[in-house]
Amino acid sequence: MLLPTPRLLHAAALLIPPLLFGCANVGEPPFAEAAPTATKCPQAVPSTARCLAGTDSKGAHYLIAMPADWNGHLLLHAHGGPFLGEATAKRAEEDLTRWAIAVKAGYAYAGSSFRQGGVEVRAAAEDTERLRRIFRAHVAKPKRTILHGQSWGANVAAKGAEMFTASTVGSQPYDAVLLTSGVLAGGTRSYDFRTDLRAVYQYLCNNHPRPTEAQYPLNIGLPAGAKMVQADVAARVDECLALDKPAAQRSADQQAKVQTIERVLKIPASSIQGHMNWATMHFQDIVEKRTGGASPFGNAGARYAGSSDDAALNAGVARYRADPAAVRRFAADTDLAGRIPVPVLTTKWIGDPTAFVELDAHFGETMKKGGSGDRLVQTFTSKGTHSYISDVTYPVLLDALLGWVEQGAKPTAAGIAAACPAYEARFGAGCSFDASYQPKPLESRVVARERP
Template identity: 60%
Template sequence: MSSPRLHGVARWWPLWAALAGLAGCAWSPADGTSSARAAWPKEAAPQAVDCPTGLPAGTRCLGGRDSAGAYYRIAIPPGWQGDLVVHAHGGPTLGAPKAERVDEDLQRWSVMLRAGYAWAGSSFRQGGVAVLSAAEDTERLRRLFVDHVGTPRYTVLHGQSWGASVAARAAERYGHASAGQRAPYDAVLLSSGVLGGGTRSYDFRLDLRVVYQALCHNHPRADEPAYPLWQGLPAAASLTRAQLTQRVNECLALDRPAAQRTAEQRRKVETLTHVIRIPESALVPHLAWATWHFQDIAQHRVGGGGSPFGNIGARYSGSADDEALNAQVLRYQADPLAVSRLSADTDPTGRIDLPVLSVHGIDDPTAFVELDDEFARTVARAGRAERLVQTFTRDHEHSYLSDAAYATLLQALRRWVEQGEKPTPAGIAAACPGLEAQFPGCRFEPGYRPGPLDSRVTVRPRPQPTAGTAEGAPRRADAG
């Protein structure tokens, strides 16, 4: 059975094929958000650009910079039938947007093209931990596609890593159907998602900063100006990633095999990995995020003044001497106003009125798999539990799981939307081998369920935010 949404493509596909240049195409059939179209600036038509390497032969690429300053790429596979994936990338990256970032994303997600989907991705207009502006940039790109390429017959909103939070917020804000109109998105795919919101997802990085400092005393050094570690770095600091790595190696010797480290260095590494519950290989990346991303949050996202993170009341365990460790770590009180401001931008509400499929590697070292349990609780509180299906894979990776995972989930989403067949983790795992000849890497674990986030991250009291979220719904103090 086909969906009524699919019949329109037959009418416009010959026109699309005839408009091979695309740059001057401005055809725009009715769109689900047309009533709000006047509030969005008219975007210039995309221009033909060279495709990055690694895409299917015959793919055509378009690109440009939108009215807000974000770079974007659109890729159309050969024989395209009208389906689209709108992608929200991970990170977040810091600094000014770059077109190269979008080309890298397009190469990484070429599986979408090989599965027959067009692909559209934005660099976002700004770097840093700014979720709602990235969600707006993602929706702006979808509208640009509709205006200058055509209304897709079927649209999936895909978010990866931090971009999963962007996609979730975009679906909450822009995923609803207008009266008498179709919804602009059909389904949502969230992969390796940082889905606990900024107020829950980053607590362990504050824990890493304070425990690392208690052990190593070099970030900052004793002869450098002191600052609260939740700030990441002072505004005028010039520390580089290479210099941070050097400091870590001075203390922990991570650049040497464990057998070549001193007993004291091995003890410190064991303390960090056991207390923070991350692998040794993830120590430097997470410490870097707890430096420069925290700096971005402190300076640009919470209005200055108070900390959005706190560890008062947190009891760290897993070291050789927990009493001594807890006596040494620095303590910070979370400020309710700062928590509210970070929550308003980064915390999902769960109010998504679309089918949502998620996938997460069980041993993801970057975004804890327990974040998916937190997201499921958020969605359930919003009364949308029936719209979410979560899957898990036997993967130790974060940035990319396998071609099979994404192709199988796209297929399951399609059947859910078009035929009303809500997928199950067991059904998805059973369907995967049928695609493996073209899309290898079936590693679904249908019986797995993650524990709560509090089973992975040290528990602490949480302040009651002083205001509701950006969507107008107050959040429980313990919900983050």
């Protein structure tokens, strides 16, 4: 079906009462957060917009942008990553720069740096909800609030939509949820292949750690207190795989190892380095700071295939069992129940090498099991990158969500694909929705394993 145009949607918002999902954001308890102050907007934001910045009571920095032609709606953003280290105002500025399209489309924007770095989903969801309340208390009361999560932030947004509802905060805080390029299988499933990568890489390369260094279980990332940065990991990976060189300049042995990883783990060479970084420093953060020193990751029972000698590979890779208590702690923070009481729309580039498209298949099953399957619509694109698909992609999705909330017009992948070209005159070319695509199960991409 065709979606209504942005102008018609705006008119509908003024004329049609919110019958389907109720009136949100009333009767909330008193709020004592300080007001934000005026600040210069990033260059990517329209020059007619005004920006506000602040630091909340937990130490999270945030940035708000108000367009001159505000449509009355708020896009509340949860960023990806996560990044390690202290929270910085620069992070909030980078996010607004990337998502300036929301302001260009007439939406107010609010994004938090989160109070800390590291893999802690619930805390990030709390920081995002606190920012929503800051916006309402000190800036404006939006007609509708759309909670947006990007990449790892999609996990944050989905968890936040389950945590903060009418029953927990006194009124429904979010009218709809938009999840883009999402890590949507929860921490206990989404990171399995990174455990596999560490094990297969070590089997092939044996330099992380080196034989001369203290040995440790690969599923902890690094020992507690050990210091390593991305450049250190890259130096070891390039030493073995020469990812810093074109394929034609690698030795035959190096290229064979790269191809083994590509075939066994189903990731392109271009994403090996990024996943090795996450499987090193992020795993260390999780084990050292989130799960009591034990690892929630394991590869016991995993049977790898695609190498030149699978029997030797499976006999030679290191094996680890996930600690049951660590799994429970990590699941409580990151896994989803599929109980989201408002419309949810997702999109992902089919070729995403960072957050596999099969994660969306798992999320769809989670939503069905949690009783929210009828509140989910999933879309996929044939072009894009993990970090950003195209400018035009996001306004059409936001308008589709508003049409769903305000008119009860549940969108379809086909309807969104058909509506997109009409937005290109304003937002530029870039429509690539594939209405027929359906992702395969997660187990088709990431090998099954024993679980506690």
